[in-house]
Amino acid sequence: MPYRLTAAFRVLIALAAATGIVLECVEGSPLVIFSFFTVWSNTAVAVVLGLGAVRAWRREPPLPALWTGGVVLCITVVGLVFHLVLDNASSEFNAADAIARLTGARAVANQLLHTVTPIGVLIDWLLLTRPAALQWRHAAQWLAAPAAYFAFALTRGALVSPDTPTRYPYPFLDVPAHGYPGVLVNALVLGLASYGLGLALVTADRFRPAVGGRENRISSLGAGGLK
Template sequence: MTAPFSTHVPASAVVPPVRRPYAAAFRALIALAALTGVAIDLALGSPGRVLSYFTIQSNLLVAAVFAASAHRAWSRRRPPLPPVISGGTLLFITITGAVYHLLLADDAARFSMTDGGTSTTTGWHLLANHLLHTVTPIAAALDWLLLIRPGGLRPRHAALWLLYPLAYLIFALTRGALLSPGTPARYPYPFLDVAAHGYATTLTDAATLGLAFAALAFALVGLDRIRPTPRLRENRISSPGAGGLK
């Protein structure tokens, strides 16, 4: 006996996904800002040293994630990036901006990622600092608030995100231990300088920062539950479930 003919038609076949050119353009600009800042520092300093900074690594992640998001918003590709990726990217670049402005900004006049702190941060260095520590964190936060539906983040995501700062701490301390004393920027940040402070103080400072990062990660998950839903132009037949950008 022949099975009855199914009349079900996928929603995507009825109404095609909506292209979002403004979201795509905004995200492309964020990716470009991150890449520009990284390129400036790479052009002015030793690549091995520059790439060892959390700032550079988090901005490279921003460039990759926002370029992918821009492509999806423009080409109607589905599904959107998983919330664990977009949320983690936001957390890491927020850490970059917060640590710089709260702990390192007072040293910005003499500290540079490209020269190990031996010259004044002006001109191209200053532009890179603004792009990497101010522009990309603010832009990423605006993207999250204005262009991404709330409710996609979970506490398990926050726990997963915290593995990266821990891995970076291990990397920074191991790298510093392997480099010879006197190497410029042997330890990438003053609060990780074992040679100056010893392991006890350095690990205590790192633990304090780690607790702050954990609080920030779980606060991000909590805020995602209560922040207002942005007005997104989307397919009426598409799933209203929480998640990334449509």
């Protein structure tokens, strides 16, 4: 894909993430909105894909794979947890009824943040970046983001008033419902799943073909300079 189309696609994905966040903030309290890992991850998408678009347009070397691969992992986790856990009526932690009641701007933001951006980032990674940029060590390093969020969520929940809305943003992090041991088990399961997904991404990156030919992948999100 020509570099200008690559830049344009990345701008669209960055705008989708930013638009979803803005809509959420307009409809609710920014302090509450930014307590969600979804918003953390989409903020990273907006920044990293935006910078990736600028570099593609200028035909400059790409951002480090540690950053961009981490964005792929985090936003993929967001999409999977939302669709397989939170919006799944058969899940122990489902919030399907609350999700179904979303309307207007909130419903649009929900789709942008949980569906559009994960799919868009994966398409960008698969079709607009060169393979074999990710390293095995990245899978462990990427866990710093969900670990930081976990610490933040528990600290916030312990400090705010018990009647604060979304005291614990996700049902699997709800300490009053599961206790600290239960929440730690849930976090460990999600962490191991995230690590496994990270290893899967690195493996796929080693074997996936250079779709469209190497000459079209002008500004990849991989590591190092142009290859």
